[in-house]
Amino acid sequence: MADTPLAKSRTRPVYRNIGFGELSNYRLPIPGIASIVHRVTGIALFVALLFLLAMLQMSLKSEAGFEVFRTIIWGNILGKIVLSGLLFAVIYHMVAGFRHMIQDANKWLDLPTARSTAFAVFGISVVLTALVVWRLC
Amino acid sequence: MATSSKFISEWWLQRVSAVVVASYVLLVLALLLVNGTPNAAQWQALFGNVGFKLATLLALIATAYHGLVGAMHVWPDYVKSRAVLAVLNAYSWIAAAAIVLWAVYILFGMK
Numbered sequence: 001m002a003d004t005p006l007a008k009s010r011t012r013p014v015y016r017n018i019g020f021g022e023l024s025n026y027r028l029p030i031p032g033i034a035s036i037v038h039r040v041t042g043i044a045l046f047v048a049l050l051f052l053l054a055m056l057q058m059s060l061k062s063e064a065g066f067e068v069f070r071t072i073i074w075g076n077i078l079g080k081i082v083l084s085g086l087l088f089a090v091i092y093h094m095v096a097g098f099r100h101m102i103q104d105a106n107k108w109l110d111l112p113t114a115r116s117t118a119f120a121v122f123g124i125s126v127v128l129t130a131l132v133v134w135r136l137c
Numbered sequence: 138m139a140t141s142s143k144f145i146s147e148w149w150l151q152r153v154s155a156v157v158v159a160s161y162v163l164l165v166l167a168l169l170l171v172n173g174t175p176n177a178a179q180w181q182a183l184f185g186n187v188g189f190k191l192a193t194l195l196a197l198i199a200t201a202y203h204g205l206v207g208a209m210h211v212w213p214d215y216v217k218s219r220a221v222l223a224v225l226n227a228y229s230w231i232a233a234a235a236i237v238l239w240a241v242y243i244l245f246g247m248k
Contacts, residue, residue: 039211046204046229049236057243059177060184066177091166094159101152132166136174 034118038096041089048086074136084133091132092125151206154199161196190244197240205233 018026028036055073058065073079099117102108108117168183175183183189208229216222 042204042207043211046208046232049200049204050232050239053236053239053243057239057247060181060243061247063177063181066180070174070177090162094162097155097159101155104152128166132169135170 029115031114031118034096034099034121038093038100041093041096045086045089045093048089052086080133084129087132088125088129091128092121095125095128096121147206151203154203154206157199158196158203161192164192184244194240194244198237201233201236204236205229 055069059069060066074083099108099121103114108114172179184193209226212222212225212229216225
């Protein structure tokens with residue numbers, strides 16, 4: 001027993017519940033990020049839809065209402081950033097949703113494909129959002 | 138038995154509503170990409186078209202259902218307090234109902 005390499009065994013990693021201080025040592029893999037962003041955009045859209053309906057009502061009520069939206073809300077840099085963010089949320093949630101439904105059919109589930117398609121979802125969403133925003137400017 | 142079949146139909150309706158909403162979103166994105174920024178007259182003419190009104194209403198009903206099911210599944214993964222969960226679930230039901238009723242008013246009841 002005296003020969004037991006105690007020093008060596010003490011350097012072995014210890015696994016415990018992780019605390020907030022250690023969270024930065026753990027990074028979600030890209031398919032995990034794609035999944036949580038799908039959830040966050042879904043909840044954000046469910047809440048934001050009521051505000052979007054208010055804007056739709058105003059834009060349809062009169063020509064003046066439409067102009068208020070066009071010049072004051074969409075014409076404002078802050079409004080443009082928030083609405084472009086919501087547009088990204090719509091597009092991202094849809095594209096990521098297509099990927100999830102393909103995965104429901106037991107396809108694209110191996111790790112390399114899950115990773116590359118998660119990257120692709122982000123890429124396609126960013127490009128499509130930029131294209132629509134550019135078309136509306 | 139009743140519970141499991143409820144979950145299966147909910148699972149399917151979640152996907153069916155997703156496809157309905159996605160079809161509408163793709164239609165609107167295509168219109169914006171092709172035509173660019175609409176003016177007031179073009180925008181209001183689009184929403185004056187009965188076919189587009191019905192498509193919008195269908196998409197918003199599907200969105201309300203899809204959002205309600207999604208929210209009710211997502212909240213309990215992050216919120217453990219029963220009281221807070223009850224508030225979030227109540228909010229989700231009210232928001233879903235408000236989306237449908239408001240959509241009917243905007244599309245068919247206004248003016």
